[in-house]
Amino acid sequence: MAHPILAARGVAKLYGANAARFVRDGRFSGTSEELAQAGVTAAVRDVDITIERGETFVIMGLSGSGKSTLVRCLAALTPPSAGEILFEDKDLNRMAEGDLIQIRRHQMGMVFQHFALLPHLTVLGNVAFPLDVQGMKKPEREAKALEMIKLVGLSGRESRFPRELSGGQQQRVGIARSLAVGPDLWFLDEPFSALDPLIRREMQDEVLRLQDMLKKTIVFITHDFDEAVRIADRIAIMKDGRIEQIGSAEELVLRPATDYVRAFTRDAPRAKILTARSIMSPPDPAADYAGVVGASARIAAFARKIEEAEKPFAVVDEGEVVGKVDRRAVIDVLIGRESADQAA
Numbered sequence: 001m002a003h004p005i006l007a008a009r010g011v012a013k014l015y016g017a018n019a020a021r022f023v024r025d026g027r028f029s030g031t032s033e034e035l036a037q038a039g040v041t042a043a044v045r046d047v048d049i050t051i052e053r054g055e056t057f058v059i060m061g062l063s064g065s066g067k068s069t070l071v072r073c074l075a076a077l078t079p080p081s082a083g084e085i086l087f088e089d090k091d092l093n094r095m096a097e098g099d100l101i102q103i104r105r106h107q108m109g110m111v112f113q114h115f116a117l118l119p120h121l122t123v124l125g126n127v128a129f130p131l132d133v134q135g136m137k138k139p140e141r142e143a144k145a146l147e148m149i150k151l152v153g154l155s156g157r158e159s160r161f162p163r164e165l166s167g168g169q170q171q172r173v174g175i176a177r178s179l180a181v182g183p184d185l186w187f188l189d190e191p192f193s194a195l196d197p198l199i200r201r202e203m204q205d206e207v208l209r210l211q212d213m214l215k216k217t218i219v220f221i222t223h224d225f226d227e228a229v230r231i232a233d234r235i236a237i238m239k240d241g242r243i244e245q246i247g248s249a250e251e252l253v254l255r256p257a258t259d260y261v262r263a264f265t266r267d268a269p270r271a272k273i274l275t276a277r278s279i280m281s282p283p284d285p286a287a288d289y290a291g292v293v294g295a296s297a298r299i300a301a302f303a304r305k306i307e308e309a310e311k312p313f314a315v316v317d318e319g320e321v322v323g324k325v326d327r328r329a330v331i332d333v334l335i336g337r338e339s340a341d342q343a344a
């Protein structure tokens, strides 16, 4: 069986004057208000997740729900109060400090919203910086840094200083810097929230492109469901330090595990999330179809041609007709009308 690259088992992180006593007694239950009255903030609790190699795992939740704290625990920047973080099956908090530093320097990369480029270093200097920390020789680290600068589309700007770059370009430098060490695991904590929508979309494309090329495992925090839908394989939704549900965007929208997830995904862009398979009805052997769509095609990709056709389309999976979709089913999704199945 494949080994996950990263797993959290029963992870909790408590803050406050009485946190140590609550951790000792294993008291992680209670509402946030009850805990606050007892002088405890449960930033993260009862978290069990398994992140597979090569996947893009997105963490979502409202402000204060614990996303950053969880990612800091996963990246071994903050020790959890309880539970284990397993990196390639090894508990990060039980290993020798030197081993942990090696993993953080060589196998993990991080990009934060405030990515803190070093103002007195050029683009080249900033990107080469973590390699310098690793002890790499100058010609070697500059060659590597130039390669990363090219990768993020900043060739020609190597000798500029951060203040001479736009916000989007600075963010690209942050990305190049975090990729320079060739991390297996790449953590991005709301990396694009300070950027305007157009640049943000460009940067999302950039992450998708890099992911496709470099096959990193990505843990990505965002507030934005559209962003999550674009990049995620799976999404975890957090509330009050706990994970409410983990699933693909489609699973969360179609089968929300809690009222909270239902409310959280209510305004999600359904046409970009749901596939033909999720809205099809049984095939009709006698039907005269106007065309075919793939079972895993997103509705947004084929809505127009179905809307314009008089007859239904056949839904095909591996060459077989597995259902049909008609104009009505597509319009239901586009206008947010629940079908009988989904309302049930």
Ligand SMILES: Nc1ncnc2c1ncn2[C@@H]1O[C@H](COP(=O)(O)OP(=O)(O)OP(=O)(O)O)[C@@H](O)[C@H]1O
Pocket (backbone or CB within 6 Å): 015, 016, 041, 042, 043, 061, 062, 063, 064, 065, 066, 067, 068, 069, 070
């Ligand atoms: N060092 C700390 N000391 C005390 N409380 C903390 C600390 N770090 C985080 N918290 C608390 O833990 C909770 C979760 O915070 P966290 O920053 O993880 O949330 P978040 O979901 O990332 O929020 P945001 O989206 O606003 O960044 C909050 O109530 C926060 O005030």
